[in-house]
Amino acid sequence: MIGRRSRLRAAIVGALLVGAVTLAAGCGSDGDAAFAGYERTPTPHVGDLTLPAVEADGTETDLAMKATGGKVMLVYFGYTNCPDICPTTLADIRQALGDLGDQASDVELAMVSIDPEVDTPEILTGYVRSFVPDAKAVRTLDDARLRAAAEGFGADYGHEEVDGKPQPYHTTSLYAVDPEGDLVLSWTFGTKPDDLAADLRTLLGRVA
Amino acid sequence: MFTTTRTRRLLIGSGLALAGLLGAACGSDSASTSAGTNTTEAETAGAAADSAGDAIAISGAWARTSPSEVDTGAAYMTITGGTDDDSLLKVEVPSAIAGMAQIHEMVPAGGGTESSMAMGSTDSTGGDEAMVMQEVKGGLEIPAGKTVELAPGGYHVMLMELAAPLKEGSTFDLTLTFDKAGEKTVNVEVRTEAP
Numbered sequence: 001m002i003g004r005r006s007r008l009r010a011a012i013v014g015a016l017l018v019g020a021v022t023l024a025a026g027c028g029s030d031g032d033a034a035f036a037g038y039e040r041t042p043t044p045h046v047g048d049l050t051l052p053a054v055e056a057d058g059t060e061t062d063l064a065m066k067a068t069g070g071k072v073m074l075v076y077f078g079y080t081n082c083p084d085i086c087p088t089t090l091a092d093i094r095q096a097l098g099d100l101g102d103q104a105s106d107v108e109l110a111m112v113s114i115d116p117e118v119d120t121p122e123i124l125t126g127y128v129r130s131f132v133p134d135a136k137a138v139r140t141l142d143d144a145r146l147r148a149a150a151e152g153f154g155a156d157y158g159h160e161e162v163d164g165k166p167q168p169y170h171t172t173s174l175y176a177v178d179p180e181g182d183l184v185l186s187w188t189f190g191t192k193p194d195d196l197a198a199d200l201r202t203l204l205g206r207v208a
Numbered sequence: 209m210f211t212t213t214r215t216r217r218l219l220i221g222s223g224l225a226l227a228g229l230l231g232a233a234c235g236s237d238s239a240s241t242s243a244g245t246n247t248t249e250a251e252t253a254g255a256a257a258d259s260a261g262d263a264i265a266i267s268g269a270w271a272r273t274s275p276s277e278v279d280t281g282a283a284y285m286t287i288t289g290g291t292d293d294d295s296l297l298k299v300e301v302p303s304a305i306a307g308m309a310q311i312h313e314m315v316p317a318g319g320g321t322e323s324s325m326a327m328g329s330t331d332s333t334g335g336d337e338a339m340v341m342q343e344v345k346g347g348l349e350i351p352a353g354k355t356v357e358l359a360p361g362g363y364h365v366m367l368m369e370l371a372a373p374l375k376e377g378s379t380f381d382l383t384l385t386f387d388k389a390g391e392k393t394v395n396v397e398v399r400t401e402a403p
């Protein structure tokens with residue numbers, strides 16, 4: 001119980017810190033604090049990483065972690081048997097893309113499964129495309145490859161024993177990658193769809 | 209609820225009371241970083257008055273539509289405590305909807321901070337923490353007069369072994385059992401987006 005509480009406290013303090021940083025940016029009097037998401041220094045370069053994009057029939061095509069020219073690619077590390085964080089984020093993305101209208105076609109989405117044993121190609125493609133129809137489903141059973149890609153994004157994942165059963169855990173951020181393969185923006189969980197949309201508009205303006 | 213743009217921008221894990229932080233970080237008023245729990249002072253004076261001021265009140269119950277590929281779902285709601293401290297002991301769902309319901313919460317994965325730092329996540333925002341889902345054991349505390357949000361990223365009612373995907377526009381009942389207030393039935397609206 002104490003352990004759980006202190007972990008919870010750590011989470012809350014962490015969230016408040018993020019909030020403070022975001023807020024400081026938001027209410028600062030100068031600077032280019034136009035984003036709801038956050039930029040990292042130095043900007044991580046992920047464009048040299050590739051992971052297999054799968055189709056429902058199991059066909060794999062290597063996908064480089066960079067957007068097509070003139071576009072922005074969203075990358076999300078999650079799993080399908082995730083009832084709270086993942087569908088919330090994917091539904092928020094769907095809503096943000098709706099806000100973007102015609103510009104939504106310049107936003108690519110790749111969901112990377114961190115639970116690939118359970119997330120078969122059929123399940124993963126069906127799941128992510130129920131939110132965003134042209135999304136890429138990314139899956140590999142090669143854990144070293146998945147781990148290396150996640151590290152490039154600063155993302156963590158794995159399974160942890162909860163009540164005697166292995167429960168997947170994962171970093172809940174959403175990442176934006178530009179055509180150069182630079183991880184230009186990250187959003188913490190809970191960023192509102194209209195803020196996501198506004199950030200995407202700005203990013204699309206930069207890559208156009 | 210949290211409706212100002214600024215507040216919405218800040219809402220990291222919903223249910224966390226960041227309203228106090230807003231004032232603090234902008235220096236507009238005294239620091240009230242109530243980093244305590246997922247409860248906030250009852251902002252629901254109106255609602256409390258409506259319900260005679262005594263009873264536990266449950267509002268805004270909804271569940272997200274579930275993709276057909278999975279058999280789990282989540283339901284959310286706002287629970288406002290009554291005169292006495294109480295706790296939500298269990299949630300039951302009709303078998304026509306799901307095999308089981310549990311109260312769950314998202315917590316940082318064990319050592320998540322250390323491992324993400326070890327992995328070279330150099331930013332110090334803390335936003336990259338890995339999270340894991342676990343059951344709330346021993347009941348979810350509903351302090352007197354406080355509002356507890358079951359919202360994405362915080363607490364949820366986990367629905368397991370869904371009989372069928374949750375479809376937009378449908379509704380179902382959940383039966384909540386409180387330690388003191390007893391059983392309360394709440395009607396849940398299935399939606400693609402949060403209300």
Ligand SMILES: [Cu+2]
Pocket residue numbers: 083084312313341342364365366
């Ligand atoms: Cu759950």
